Amino acid sequence: MSRSGRIRPFGILILALFPLVLFAQGPPLELPDASPHAAVTQSVGLTEVTIDYHRPAVNGRPVWGTLVPWDQVWRAGANENTTISFSTPVSVEGRPVAAGTYGLHLIPSEGGDWTLVLSNQSRAWGSFAYNQAEDAIRVSVKPEAAPHRERLLYLFEEPKGGSVTASLNWDKVRVPFDIEVDLPSLVTSDLEDQLTGLPQFFWQRWNQAAAWVAQNGTDLDRAMTWADRSIAINENFQNLRTKALI
Numbered sequence: 001m002s003r004s005g006r007i008r009p010f011g012i013l014i015l016a017l018f019p020l021v022l023f024a025q026g027p028p029l030e031l032p033d034a035s036p037h038a039a040v041t042q043s044v045g046l047t048e049v050t051i052d053y054h055r056p057a058v059n060g061r062p063v064w065g066t067l068v069p070w071d072q073v074w075r076a077g078a079n080e081n082t083t084i085s086f087s088t089p090v091s092v093e094g095r096p097v098a099a100g101t102y103g104l105h106l107i108p109s110e111g112g113d114w115t116l117v118l119s120n121q122s123r124a125w126g127s128f129a130y131n132q133a134e135d136a137i138r139v140s141v142k143p144e145a146a147p148h149r150e151r152l153l154y155l156f157e158e159p160k161g162g163s164v165t166a167s168l169n170w171d172k173v174r175v176p177f178d179i180e181v182d183l184p185s186l187v188t189s190d191l192e193d194q195l196t197g198l199p200q201f202f203w204q205r206w207n208q209a210a211a212w213v214a215q216n217g218t219d220l221d222r223a224m225t226w227a228d229r230s231i232a233i234n235e236n237f238q239n240l241r242t243k244a245l246i
């Protein structure tokens with residue numbers, strides 16, 4: 001305002017913008033999530049399997065059939081999609097699944113098998129936009145009675161060379177499902193890729209690859225070729241022994 005008492009143009013602009021500044025929301029505050037985020041990863045051979053989810057609590061509520069209704073698609077966690085990712089092709093409960101990330105859903109059923117769904121849509125919020133036409137697979141899984149678990153938890157149990165059992169655990173229920181990989185085929189293919197790089201110049205690497213394939217009985221013709229490549233670089237007891245094994 002000037003000494004004459006009149007508001008200058010700049011002052012008028014500030015007054016005009018003041019309500020906008022007053023009612024603007026600004027950046028949100030960061031607060032603890034009621035259902036905290038979690039992720040768990042397991043190696044199965046050369047394959048990485050990751051489940052990404054949020055962990056709701058029981059909080060004294062009846063869960064199955066109430067908080068999580070029977071016979072309805074459930075996000076198998078809280079907040080946005082629970083997802084499961086595979087770095088290579090796998091099979092889930094015997095059904096082939098390509099490498100990639102999938103939305104993970106469950107359909108609980110009272111007194112019977114449940115349905116595990118992997119959806120090609122992995123970026124939805126929960127199961128509210130779920131569309132069965134986007135299913136990658138649907139398989140039956142058997143829920144089991146389990147000790148009380150206050151917060152939902154995913155586990156990878158009993159990992160073996162080419163398989164692992166994943167399980168959802170919440171309240172007094174455990175829901176396991178098996179994941180398998182074609183370990184010999186995946187490793188053999190990966191070895192072939194590795195042997196196009198620097199390892200191709202060393203007899204030890206050809207011999208190592210040939211010995212692994214021979215011991216696992218996957219592709220003996222290829223193992224013989226690799227053993228011969230090792231011998232061509234440096235014939236010795238180790239690679240001759242590998243060739244004899246083949």
